[in-house]
Amino acid sequence: MAATKKKPAAPGTSRTRLASLIKSARDTMRKDAGMNGDLDRLPQLSWLLFLKAFDERVEQEGEALDPDGYRRAIAAPYRWEDWATDPDLSGDELKTFVNEKLIPHLAGLVGDHADDPRNVISTIFRDVTNRMQSGTLLRDLVNIVNDIHFVSTDDIHTMAFVYESILKEMRDAAGDSGEFYTPRPVNRFMVQQSFLKLGESVLDPASGTGGFLVQAYEDLKDQVRTDSERKRLHANIRGIEKKPLPYLLGSMNLLLHGIDAPHVHRANALLEMRNSTAADRVDVVLTNPPFGGEEESSVVKAFPAGYQTQETAWLFLYSILDQLKRGGRCAIVLPNGSLFATGENSIGAKIKKKLMQDCNLHTVVRLPQGVFSPYTQIPSNILFFEKTGPTKEVWFYEVPLPEGRRGYTKTKPMQLEEFDKCVVWWGGERREGREQNEYAWKVPAEQITASGFNLDIANPHVGDDLAHRTPQELVEELVKAETEILGLLETVRAQLAGDNE
Incomplete structure (x- = not known):
């Protein structure tokens, strides 16, 4: 022929x-x-x-x-x-x-x-x-x-652009399902500060259109020297995605980047991780799981008593703790409401207790308001932790809005350069030389334990600037706060109703 x-x-x-x-x-x-x-x-x-x-x-x-x-x-x-x-x-x-x-x-x-x-x-x-x-x-x-x-x-970003160009008219549907697609600067920062190494397995259990997996692959591919290393890298970039359309888009995204057979599974990641074995554990998890959504009862029942909740963010965090190898590490996006959950009977507090007992929660990066606009205005955070033993202290770093900006829009999104000061402060892979400043502060683990595992800790270096804000700004902030509180109350009510069934 x-x-x-x-x-x-x-x-x-x-x-x-x-x-x-x-x-x-x-x-x-x-x-x-x-x-x-x-x-x-x-x-x-x-x-x-x-x-x-x-x-x-x-x-x-x-x-x-x-x-x-x-x-x-x-x-x-x-x-x-x-x-x-x-x-x-x-x-x-x-x-x-x-x-x-x-x-x-x-x-x-x-x-x-x-x-x-x-x-x-x-x-x-x-x-x-x-x-x-x-x-x-x-x-x-x-x-x-x-x-x-x-x-x-x-x-290679053509497919993402195609998706976003039509998703503009589907914002409400995206937000209702708790799927807030991660802005590229956020996933690039998370990958960068995870300090990936060739030979490590990387998993996104809510891989969506593949942003984290593509970025991880891009960070590692230039280190490849042999065909066997290339094949191993392809096998080590792993994802799980439940829905058919994001699975298609994520597979295409990885194909365009040179991975001919993406290792992404079509499955419910929570069940997949619950049913996994020690051989399935990974070195690194990078993810922005859906939050604000609810899982079906059959999935909830797969979790141990005392940790059963319909809130997807908690189920993902609990599952990831088991999915990491000893010494493994994770970068995960969570909303402020998840950080705040406290109390002896709160499932969120129990999972944060497990997190801090099993892992070193070394850094919480507090993202500026509106990073996930237009999908949601809910303030969000990135938690960085490693499975190396219990937490002794947690460093917080607040990324400020650019000067003169009140938020982000679809046409004026967050830029990667806004993380530059945080990267310098970080102290490299070993996190050496960190110091408290106007954006950074540390909290002893004992203080967090005493608060009922509240991680929603405000920047102590920021004074009350109410006098410098207009009445319109204050009203807008109050409306946003009340809306978020209402959402949290709805979640609590749903959980209580489920407990009484």
């Missing part, structure tokens, strides 16, 4: 061009009777983009590098170039092919080994449905996707 002729490289897709193509794609899907809003349009667009990216970034590149030895994961006539680029395949013929042949074939793929990308493809397409009723409009949509190219590492 003759070697496949290498195709000329397609130009990359600029952000402006991408925005124009996505608008055209959405306009096309709006015309179809089978599409009911962005909750239908986003999955439809995503699986098509996945196939285009897989063909361009994995299959074509694989053949170019090894024309005689590379075996395609997707065979003819199911390759993108076989059907998606054929202008004569349209209308009912295209729709029938996609519904009755393409999707069932992809869902039925079986890999020969753990690193075979066919396993990822089949997992994705078991949940895929072609939602478009018009084969003609489907052809129009496929043609638009075919004009999007993933040809360089500069294009």
Whole structure:
């Protein structure tokens, strides 16, 4: 069989061009009777983009590098170039092919080994449905996707941009499910201050679109010197994601970064971690788990008595404590409400007690107001801890808003440079030379224990500046505080109702 002729490289897709193509794609899907809003349009667009990216970034590149030895994961006539680029395949013929042949074939793929990308493809397409009723409009949509190219590492954030461009109109739905997608500066800071090493296993049990996993891979890949090291690194970047759409997007994100067979499981991470063995434990956990949501009773019952709650953030934190190897470490985002939970009967306090007894909670970074805007205004924190023995003292560092700013918006988000002072203060991997200053303070573990494990400790160096704020600012802050308190009370009421059942 003759070697496949290498195709000329397609130009990359600029952000402006991408925005124009996505608008055209959405306009096309709006015309179809089978599409009911962005909750239908986003999955439809995503699986098509996945196939285009897989063909361009994995299959074509694989053949170019090894024309005689590379075996395609997707065979003819199911390759993108076989059907998606054929202008004569349209209308009912295209729709029938996609519904009755393409999707069932992809869902039925079986890999020969753990690193075979066919396993990822089949997992994705078991949940895929072609939602478009018009084969003609489907052809129009496929043609638009075919004009999007993933040809360089500069294009690796394309999928995230696609997702965000449509998610703008789904903010309420995202917030209601407690899924607050982590801004890139936050996950970059968390990865950076975790001081990853080649050979360590890294897990995000709420991996979503793969931001933490991609950043961890980017931090480590330049240390790779051999093919065996590369394979081990790919295997050590691990994720768990429950929902099909984020799983698809996360798999695609990792594919675009060069991991042909992402080690991300489609599963409920809480059950997965509860059922794991010592062999499944990892060196590092990096995560922003859903909070404010509630788990179903069957999941809650999998936890020991005294630690059963429907609050997802607590269940994730408890599970992570067991998932870490001895000496392992974690960086996790938690809301202020989780830090505050106190009292002998509070499950949150019990889990924080376990955290401080089992691990060294060495640093709590208090994030500025509105970092997760527009999904939520709830103040959040990053907890850094390591499974090396009990906590003796906790350092707190408050990252301030930039001068003159009252918050963040979608168009003016947080920037990575805002963590620079914290990075300098951190003291490197050994956290040497830390000193208290206007942003940093430390609290003995005994004081935290005496408070009922309250970690919501305000900066003692900040005085009362009420006199310097306008009445409008004060009212806005009061409204935000009352809203958060109401949310906490609703959570407590739900927990009490569950305890009385």
